[in-house]
Amino acid sequence: MVDFLLQLNPVLQTLLATCFTWGMTAAGAALVFVQREIRAKYLDAMLGFAAGVMIAASFWSLLAPGIEMAEQLGQKPWLTAAIGFMAGGLFMRLIDYILPHLHLGMDMTQREGMQTSWQRSTLLVLAITLHNIPEGLAVGVAFGAAAAELPSATLGGAIALAIGIGLQNFPEGTAVSMPLRREGLSRKTGFLYGQLSGAVEPLAGVLGALFIMGMQGILPFALCFAAGAMIFVVVEELIPESQRNPDNIDLVTVATLVGFTTMMILDVALG
Template structure:
């Protein structure tokens, strides 16, 4: 692990953010590849993995984003928390706006429950867009943290950025599975189901590169950018991930999955950050 961190410290931070999110995209594709081996999904396992995803995102929002964002902010008392409050609120409102405009369908919901502007797009596209929407803040968070660490700012470290990428990658595995398996169950071919599943994370490298470039170009925005990503991820967890995991009778499994995901991400961030 030390060799991996040393490697990322030795290369350009924008390139590092791109490589890290190629890893997270690769785990999404790996999760989607399960469609070649199974036609139906075990709902208890599925809800548990959704819960795990939520736990990772909530833990990452605090340990990797909010806490460093507050730590590197100037001032004392209420003044010190202003960038976190502003950034967090803007991130949540950004995803709120996307949620109202972008056509999408949450994984465990029926077509009648699709959100965003009206469109004739097929269920497969809508499911992919739902996952894509919350991959944007994930990629942005990784890029912003790599950029901040490269600038030598207090509270940001390459180890923390690597830990965040690992945590996001782990929860991307069930995300690929979450898109591909329902589509396969509805009759799409294995290849089409796989392609839709892995495409949901292709936005992460783009968001990561933009995030790293932005904070290196406009250094004062870093605390705001970190908390922006946190607000966006928390909105996704509350509005999407948790409700999806609570649709069936496996709510306890989903809840324990959430606890497990939180513990894994917390351990990664403290251990590597």
């Protein structure tokens, strides 16, 4: 697998990797064909697992390599990391402020972003799509950084990140399709909307890879930027959504630890 990817252009590597992560979103959304709904505690646990994966990926696959790379390039590691990380978070805050969306479990009066007449189902899909922008961007940056052939960024690490993102995309697809099915939409429509939320990842990934290719000096900043964007999503959306039911908090906490451990193993083993 690695030998095959080594022969490809980094942009094509990114496209294949993000198509995999999109496919995992579709696989999670496809659960709507076999059952009408999923128990709330299981959905909360899956979101907790996704949060754990994203937290681990933000550090092991993005922030730590970015700091090490900044040092290798003669930059001030703490300054590059701080600016990049905060810029990523602020970028996501800007998108969160502009893009109309609605989080799971909320009514239409609690929608966020610009005012619009879009339907509830569309706003729910956009909320998950918001998650997937930094995920696709992170994969693209990771593959672009690996192409720079610096010791701190490896193809194995980029592959580990893509696998981890794919694993946590499965529950995100389910988190869209199941609520839409409960609201009366058909299974087919629920699936189409669920997988559509992951369609932004190949676009974000390819744009990220194209942006940093040949611009070695901004690679550390780009890695830290992606980390900040992912942590924003975890803290602003995934964790609050997973812990909305007080009875499930212990289960969600364990699932988050499992997600973190899974991503850490992937990165250490493959990176």
